[in-house]
């Protein structure tokens with residue numbers, strides 16, 4: 226075996242779509258190429274051992290924000306133990322600000338941007354000459370029809386145990402300055418019929434969980450409808466063996482035809498991730514995010530009230546011009562619309578994103594280490610940002626987990642953000658921890674807090690019992706992921 230494609234995934238369940246694209250497009254080198262995936266947190270020595278067991282001449286690493294530090298360690302050790310192996314890097318993390326990165330110094334070559342064509346070409350030159358002169362190779366973007374689709378490379382084990390990532394398009398036409406997709410300037414669709422034929426083949430092999438990584442599923446409504454119809458047909462043909470699909474949407478574009486299609490999906494079949502990021506028009510202007518807030522709110526409310534879609538809606542704290550007060554107002558507005566989960570993110574400075582143009586004016590201070598989270602800005606000092614980080618963590622544990630679906634309303638009261646911030650500060654003061662809080666202990670703490678706020682002990686216990694605390698938790702069986710199943714069960 227000559228070429229090894231490798232990456233460190235964030236979890237075992239995340240199968241790397243990027244590596245499979247590379248393998249599918251290796252052309253004459255495909256027979257000599259293999260994939261070896263790892264999961265972050267493993268011992269570097271063991272990873273090196275497993276790579277060497279393949280006896281590769283070239284190792285290509287997919288480098289992302291979540292694995293860059295561990296991949297750098299891995300490359301450093303690999304080059305010490307086996308300096309003859311040629312290391313090629315690719316992926317979003319090394320595609321920008323390339324020259325200044327420690328991991329790039331350790332490697333032989335880097336492919337920035339799209340690797341589908343450029344990576345196999347580079348490998349051919351490394352193996353057969355002429356030796357590539359440049360270290361950094363800008364990825365060539367081929368016509369979409371020239372890219373071989375990778376879905377047959379998902380193994381039976383992937384299909385049985387892992388999330389299958391799929392994409393009907395690449396890129397995004399919008400320009401939100403915190404987002405890497407802002408650099409795309411447009412979106413490029415794959416041929417929809419060819420794509421759906423691949424989805425059909427995956428379905429026939431047993432795939433039931435499809436996670437679309439398209440940045441904006443509802444960009445081209447005709448295509449969106451075709452994709453939805455594909456899943457509706459499967460659901461109609463096999464209602465006892467449900468299929469489940471996840472899409473990312475822009476919130477202010479939901480024509481009636483799309484709503485009609487969405488409304489036909491049964492519970493547990495569809496999940497949307499919708500970016501609001503901020504409801505503050507000043508912040509939206511600062512980050513070049515075009516969003517009709519009224520339409521967005523109306524659409525989210527409609528989805529919550531008239532569809533069975535499981536709704537995740539994103540907000541980001543720390544954006545330039547966003548104060549704690551304006552963020553709180555946006556949070557409360559969003560909570561009132563009724564999504565199942567509010568994904569509370571903290572701004573990160575992704576390499577290559579234009580958000581840094583605000584650094585001086587808004588005093589943006591980012592952690593220099595991945596994931597480059599904002600530490601403070603002009604409007605939010607470091608201690609307050611830390612409180613927001615803990616809020617986000619506890620929100621995930623208590624609200625998004627679906628384990629306190631009844632209790633959460635008492636916890637949040639009339640002013641959800643302020644109430645949860647007070648709970649979050651209290652929880653931290655009483656646990657000194659944001660991780661490894663056992664569920665029983667968390668439920669007891671929630672009960673104690675409710676009593677401190679004036680609720681009677683019996684009432685608090687009854688409320689928690691409705692969420693299964695203090696009594697045996699109800700077991701739910703459905704194709705939908707566990708967290709969604711808990712929301713559905715409420």
Ligand code: SF4
Nearest residue numbers: 397399401404406440
């Ligand atoms: S945040 Fe979403 S809409 Fe904005 S550029 Fe990124 S992918 Fe596109």
